[in-house]
Amino acid sequence: MTSPPTATPRQWVIATDYPRWPSPYFAHLHRYAPQTLPLTFCPDLASVSAIQPPGVLNLHRLKRLYHDASQGTRTPRAAAEFLARLADMRQAGWRVVWTVHNLKPIDGDAATGTDDIVTRGVLDLADIVLCHTNADSTVLRSRTDADVRVIGWAGLDNPTRPPGGAVSELMDHMRGQPLAFLLLGHITRYKDVPAAAATFLARTTRASLVIVGASRDPAISAALSRVVAGADGRVIWYPHRVPPELAGHLYAAADAAVCPYRTDGDYGFLSEVLHPSSVATATCYQVPVIAPDLPAVEEITRGRPRWLAPAEGGLGPAMAAAESTLTTLRHAVAPKARRPPSDSAHRWKRIGRIYQSLAAELLPVEPSTRAASGSPSHQDPTGEPRR
Known part of the structure; x- marks a missing residue:
């Protein structure tokens, strides 16, 4: 008698080029996220949409996702393509979460009307909008009908090696x-x-x-x-x-x-x-x-x-x-x-628990999957152990 096929756990996918781009923010989020958070990282929407079944697409900084490589900048055409793909992914079953750091890109070239269009479009398409402070949540609730939640803020870990x-x-x-x-x-x-x-x-x-x-x-x-x-x-x-x-x-x-x-x-x-x-x-x-x-x-x-x-x-x-x-x-x-040591670690752990709770809310585990695997899988792009 053969066993019935088991469903593949749905993933919480952050669209970013980490770990190739070694952002301290994502390194800390990844380090302190609970093992049971089905977390993975993909560099672009094409690689995210290739993951099946659809899970949570977690957007953070957006500018790379509508950057036209041939023109070396963010363009209206690339922005339109980005928003169209995002809408298609949502239609295909992806839940969209935007962790807002800033409303527009803050480094490099000054923000333009194209960035305004992307901001409005993502706020319209998002199921949940996450931000770091209550102050930010007040502004965001005036701009979107999505569910806005506060995850808190953190910094850097204590030094792990002596200075030199x-x-x-x-x-x-x-x-x-x-x-x-x-x-x-x-x-x-x-x-x-x-x-x-x-x-x-x-x-x-x-x-x-x-x-x-x-x-x-x-x-x-x-x-x-x-x-x-x-x-x-x-x-x-x-x-x-x-x-x-x-x-x-x-x-x-x-x-x-x-x-x-x-x-x-x-x-x-x-x-x-x-x-x-x-x-x-x-x-x-x-x-x-x-x-x-x-x-x-x-x-x-x-x-x-x-x-x-x-x-x-x-x-x-x-x-x-x-x-x-x-x-x-x-x-x-x-x-x-x-001065006491940095208190970032417990702050990052709290943020990780919030993500885990959201994953449980947005990615309910089917009984067959739970029985087969015991818990959602975790994909670690770096191969490093997590604390």
Whole structure:
């Protein structure tokens, strides 16, 4: 007697080029997701739709999915094809979930009307929209009829290896300063780091600013280099990426984290929905934050040491206030020595449990499958063990 064929478990598929593109966000999500979450990663919609039976298509950052390789940019035609394929997949049985980091692309070229069309289209097609803060959920509920849910936020893990080389040198430099502010991350247009550095020089007198991150924009690099050259040593720039597993060492040596975000001109949408990963990371490392007073930033830093400035006016007032307060504290106590380790791990585990609960809701396991396998399968694209 032959056994009846068993159904293939339905998958929770994240459309991203991870792990070939080693995003710290997806690496942490993958690391801490429960083993019972039927999670896998695919680089594009064509490879997702090839998976059968249809499961959950989890969209995150969208811009790669309507990027026209022949023209080297996002185009109306590619956007229309992306939305048409998404609608077809939904018709074929895929459930669509969009984890919103920002309403539009924030790095590279400025957002255009094409990005507006994609945002509206995905919000119309999504079954569930996920976001990181309650502040973001309020805006999103005004833009979509989909079920909007908050998954929370997290940062980076504690360092997994000792510092060395440039990281050790940067730490020694920061520890040798009266006060050390750290601005860490990619140097991109939506942060306007040259303006933040110039403001720092104009509004502070004792602190030093250490900028750590690579720039792919020659104009930004040139502008920032000019600020550094005229800073008399109070601003230094290490123009390279620091591995995420070492970032915690730099935060441990910093008195405060500078987290600039633009909301002017083409970046006005960041005042509505924003996943401020630099703010989340600094907060998880218990480092005081200097940032614009945006709803998501206010929510993440609430009850923590912070200096927020009106988003439209630059970080000058917050930088000056931070320097004044931290100078007083420095003479009374060494706050950095008392910081606990990062609390990101338990935050990522909580996010993973929310995804697992959603998977159980959207991907009910058929009795025959449950009896045959005991639990949904998990596809691990990296082959690495998960904690």
